[in-house]
Amino acid sequence: MTTTSSTLTPLLDMTRTLGQPHMDYVIIGEGNTSCRIDDDSFWIKASGQQMNGISESGFAAVKFAPILEMLEQPVGELDLEAQKAIMQAAKVDPSAPGIPSVEVTFHAMLLHECGVKYIGHTHPTAVNRLMCSMRGREFAANRMFPDEAVLCGPESAYVPYADPGLPLALAIRKAARGYMQDWDEAPKVILLANHGLIALGQTPQEILNITAMAVKAAHIFYGAYTVGEPVFMTREQVLHIVKRPDEIYRRQLFVEKTSH
Numbered sequence: 670m671t672t673t674s675s676t677l678t679p680l681l682d683m684t685r686t687l688g689q690p691h692m693d694y695v696i697i698g699e700g701n702t703s704c705r706i707d708d709d710s711f712w713i714k715a716s717g718q719q720m721n722g723i724s725e726s727g728f729a730a731v732k733f734a735p736i737l738e739m740l741e742q743p744v745g746e747l748d749l750e751a752q753k754a755i756m757q758a759a760k761v762d763p764s765a766p767g768i769p770s771v772e773v774t775f776h777a778m779l780l781h782e783c784g785v786k787y788i789g790h791t792h793p794t795a796v797n798r799l800m801c802s803m804r805g806r807e808f809a810a811n812r813m814f815p816d817e818a819v820l821c822g823p824e825s826a827y828v829p830y831a832d833p834g835l836p837l838a839l840a841i842r843k844a845a846r847g848y849m850q851d852w853d854e855a856p857k858v859i860l861l862a863n864h865g866l867i868a869l870g871q872t873p874q875e876i877l878n879i880t881a882m883a884v885k886a887a888h889i890f891y892g893a894y895t896v897g898e899p900v901f902m903t904r905e906q907v908l909h910i911v912k913r914p915d916e917i918y919r920r921q922l923f924v925e926k927t928s929h
């Protein structure tokens with residue numbers, strides 16, 4: 670099973686790191702992570718698993734095709750039981766333990782459409798303090814300091830509240846496609862109203878960096894409002910910083926600083 674461990678170990682380590690209690694990104698069974706195995710399949714955290722201390726058996730290998738097909742069905746066509754049956758049948762090894770997370774649809778869609786290899790979805794308290802307030806859209810649309818723009822992209826995609834499962838996956842797809850049309854690149858951060866954060870990246874280190882920076886930005890945003898209100902970077906300042914060759918080089922180093 671060398672292929673299993675070579676693709677699963679980095680995801681396992683990333684998931685445990687995101688799940689460390691002192692990070693305050695997730696508690697209990699919150700959050701989920703995934704990574705592409707090849708063009709046909711991906712690993713995803715199994716339903717009900719705690720990210721902190723998760724083991725290899727806490728993940729399921731799933732085929733893209735049947736999951737992506739669920740998103741093409743007319744809304745309301747598949748009830749929860751039908752969805753569960755498709756998820757179970759989509760496992761590369763149907764006899765393996767574990768049911769894929771209920772959020773398997775948005776992971777499949779983002780890995781497939783955004784050209785990224787890893788996804789980390791968490792519910793950080795600092796981010797959700799904003800996403801459960803009237804300031805969520807404002808937090809997503811603005812950047813306050815250069816490193817935020819460099820690591821998290823020129824803005825975050827924003828998703829209005831949707832029911833977890835297929836409705837949420839469809840809402841995320843709409844926001845991700847809109848972002849890619851506007852910016853000609855995939856979002857690095859997707860913010861979900863009344864729910865949480867999704868980081869998209871090419872390596873586990875990039876997911877950890879993006880998540881940490883988005884959480885730091887959320888603390889700063891909150892703090893700036895307590896002393897008056899935030900002063901956002903202008904659109905010109907943001908564009909200048911994300912296009913500077915030295916910043917692009919620095920960003921590349923952040924992505925590569927990882928043990929594949």
Ligand SMILES: [Zn+2]
Binds near residue numbers: 792865
């Ligand atoms: Zn969630």
